[in-house]
Amino acid sequence: MSLVNLLDFDLEGLTAFCEGLGEKRFRAVQLFRWIHQKGARDFGQMSDLAKSLREKLATRAEVRPLSVLSEHVSSDGTVKWLFDVGGGNAVESVFIPEEDRGTLCVSSQAGCAVGCRFCSTGHQGFSRNLSTGEILAQLWHAEHQLRARLKLGVGERAIDNVVMMGMGEPLQNYAALVPALRTMLDDHGYGLSRRRVTVSTSGVVPMIERLREDCPVALAVSLHAPNDPLRDELVPLNRKYPIAELLDACHAYLSAAPRDFITFEYCMLDGVNDTDDHARQLIELVRRSPRADGSRGISCKFNLIPFNPFPASGLKRSPRERVQAFARVLADAGIVTTVRKTRGDDIDAACGQLAGEVQDRTRAAERMTRAPIRIHAAAPTARS
Numbered sequence: 576m577s578l579v580n581l582l583d584f585d586l587e588g589l590t591a592f593c594e595g596l597g598e599k600r601f602r603a604v605q606l607f608r609w610i611h612q613k614g615a616r617d618f619g620q621m622s623d624l625a626k627s628l629r630e631k632l633a634t635r636a637e638v639r640p641l642s643v644l645s646e647h648v649s650s651d652g653t654v655k656w657l658f659d660v661g662g663g664n665a666v667e668s669v670f671i672p673e674e675d676r677g678t679l680c681v682s683s684q685a686g687c688a689v690g691c692r693f694c695s696t697g698h699q700g701f702s703r704n705l706s707t708g709e710i711l712a713q714l715w716h717a718e719h720q721l722r723a724r725l726k727l728g729v730g731e732r733a734i735d736n737v738v739m740m741g742m743g744e745p746l747q748n749y750a751a752l753v754p755a756l757r758t759m760l761d762d763h764g765y766g767l768s769r770r771r772v773t774v775s776t777s778g779v780v781p782m783i784e785r786l787r788e789d790c791p792v793a794l795a796v797s798l799h800a801p802n803d804p805l806r807d808e809l810v811p812l813n814r815k816y817p818i819a820e821l822l823d824a825c826h827a828y829l830s831a832a833p834r835d836f837i838t839f840e841y842c843m844l845d846g847v848n849d850t851d852d853h854a855r856q857l858i859e860l861v862r863r864s865p866r867a868d869g870s871r872g873i874s875c876k877f878n879l880i881p882f883n884p885f886p887a888s889g890l891k892r893s894p895r896e897r898v899q900a901f902a903r904v905l906a907d908a909g910i911v912t913t914v915r916k917t918r919g920d921d922i923d924a925a926c927g928q929l930a931g932e933v934q935d936r937t938r939a940a941e942r943m944t945r946a947p948i949r950i951h952a953a954a955p956t957a958r959s
């Protein structure tokens with residue numbers, strides 16, 4: 576009989592599993608705390624569980640970590656793990672230490688089917704969705720390994736910010752994502768604040784609406800272009816869910832949490848999407864309204880990302896002065912704008928453009944090589 580992986584459950588799922596073993600909910604809470612708060616795998620170590628339960632668990636369940644293929648530590652403290660997820664596939668997680676917080680960038684799929692032009696993961700194609708257990712195993716491993724390494728005391732944690740910005744489009748793996756998010760937020764799990772867990776999406780509109788209902792964590796949207804013709808080229812999902820629909824979904828998302836904001840991610844590509852005119856189009860986009868509910872604009876900030884070049888992309892990083900000028904146009908219009916610092920350059924740890932190895936089942940690389948990249952230097956505003 577194959578063993579059930581307890582990392583696959585949020586607390587509700589673990590409660591149902593324990594009830595199936597004839598155990599009460601408070602036992603599930605104890606077990607959940609052992610696994611996620613203390614990093615325990617060995618049921619024998621879980622001293623406040625009845626011996627009979629520990630014995631049952633040992634024959635039916637396990638806490639299954641991911642095998643680490645490699646770990647690289649940058650001179651700036653950034654850590655990148657490459658995890659084996661079987662079948663020749665690997666995914667990456669990156670820990671980014673900052674003065675006031677520790678952020679973990681987590682993968683949701685082996686590869687990605689969206690195929691953004693500037694993303695090395697997109698160029699590799701898609702292999703499969705990760706399970707809830709495989710998503711959580713990245714956080715479980717990183718948190719407990721870093722706690723030991725940094726000699727943190729009881730109650731201290733290494734990671735207080737999680738961004739679902741690694742390999743994959745998280746909202747195309749929704750069923751596995753939501754229990755993982757709930758475990759991150761659960762006070763008996765990792766106890767992270769709702770605003771310190773971010774789902775980054777390329778714009779899967781129907782799932783943005785569901786996320787608002789099911790687990791409204793912080794939302795980041797990979798925008799990368801201010802108009803549909805250009806975004807169709809850079810983020811192919813735009814052909815299905817164009818910018819106007821995406822912005823409506825963002826607007827509706829914020830209606831559940833009016834004090835929140837959307838972070839728009841914008842990868843700066845030399846001569847492609849980085850002119851002052853593009854910046855002005857962005858301002859027009861996020862200011863446009865009034866909307867159906869009578870409110871105006873979208874509460875947002877922009878995060879400008881220096882492109883991490885890779886040979887197959889045919890694209891170049893915008894010069895630093897261009898990025899600064901672009902940021903100034905946005906900031907002068909009163910939009911909070913940050914430029915992402917490049918971290919872990921010496922270990923190739925660009926978050927969101929992670930380069931693992933997947934068995935491509937979509938032949939993405941072949942398709943992208945065949946399709947010409949048409950670049951719109953300054954195209955008209957969005958369809959709407």
Ligand code: SF4
Nearest residue numbers: 687690691694697743
């Ligand atoms: S940027 Fe995100 S959605 Fe686009 S191909 Fe890369 S991983 Fe997929």
